[in-house]
Amino acid sequence: MALKILSPEISHKSDVGGVALNIETGEALRRAADAMLARVARLRPGARVTGLTVQQMVRRPGAHELIVGASTDPLFGPVILFGHGGTAVEVIADRAVALPPLNEPLARALVAQTRVSKLLAGYRDRPRADHGALYLALVKVAQLVADIPEIVELDVNPLLADERGVLALDARIAVAPARLRGAERLAIRPYPKELEERIDWEGRELLLRPIRPEDEAAHLAFLARLDPEDIRMRIFMSKRQIARSELARLTQIDYDREMAFIATARDAQGAPETLAVVRAAADPDNERAEFGIIVRSDLKGRGLGTALLAKMLAYCRERGTGAVTGEVLRENRSMLALTRKAGFEIGPTADPGILAVRKALR
16 A cells, blocks of 8 residues: 645645555554654644555656646636656656646647657667557546636646556645636637537538637548638738648637638548638737638538638627628639628729628628
8 A cells, every 4th residue: 555644734744744655454554554644743843734645655666757737727727737747856856737618639749858768769778658648648637627717726637648648646635705707717718619519411410610729620621621722812922832730720729819710521431521611810909800611612602601701700699799891802703792682892902802891780
């Protein structure tokens, strides 16, 4: 068994001899408990000891000791920490921070910022740690902090990680009455699941929802199926390739500053595929949001654009946006027809080849 002191005033148990390992018998456990209580009373006489914790001894030779934590910054709200853990966590000082909520790409980026990530990749006879389990642990801790506003501080140290997965050996949580709740506490607005909507389209169920970082591969496949002429109509220029950084920018958005809705469904093999996307980015005063929409080239003229544009207009109206605007090539007759049908006003711009479209929402 493992024996640990339990005290709200003692965060680092090992510093006061508050941890005893590899206890084999009940008698040895009693002796260790008596010695531990006496030692803690001598070294930390003012500490309030509420008890002792007895746990099954875990033996994971070769596992990496990590730390996953959370704290509350007065400006940014909850902050997630990851790094090299163990008793020397302050000495090694190998850590990185991120803002919740997290997803797998963001958790991967957080881990990659630390030096211990190189050890987790495996070396010599040490196998690669289960990165999927580690990313999931980070995502869940971030979600825990986002969901429960009373959690103001959290430490999981050590979190063991090896090829078999991750295992938390010790944890500490500090709680306090919450001043703010929900998304107001977070510097980054979480994924707005409440905006998901299922519709029937030509006998096929589609999901209209905000875009997510996990959509990167499906979005790349979607862009690959666009005709060059459709791309020119959308961004006023020909473009055959997209940089990885730009693809990430399209899928990893700040939901509080912009919105992108996609129409997605399952293909014949059951994998998710993106069929269309609409985007809108508002100015800081939320007076005007500029939008853009594109439908996969083989699916045009079948109502997807109408459905997505209606969803975006409803969203902007709910957010109190003053007007939705855009610029359309004069030759893009299908887009002009779509906006005209949705009640947009169409007028000239300084460029005779480009028309301005605008729909007031207030």
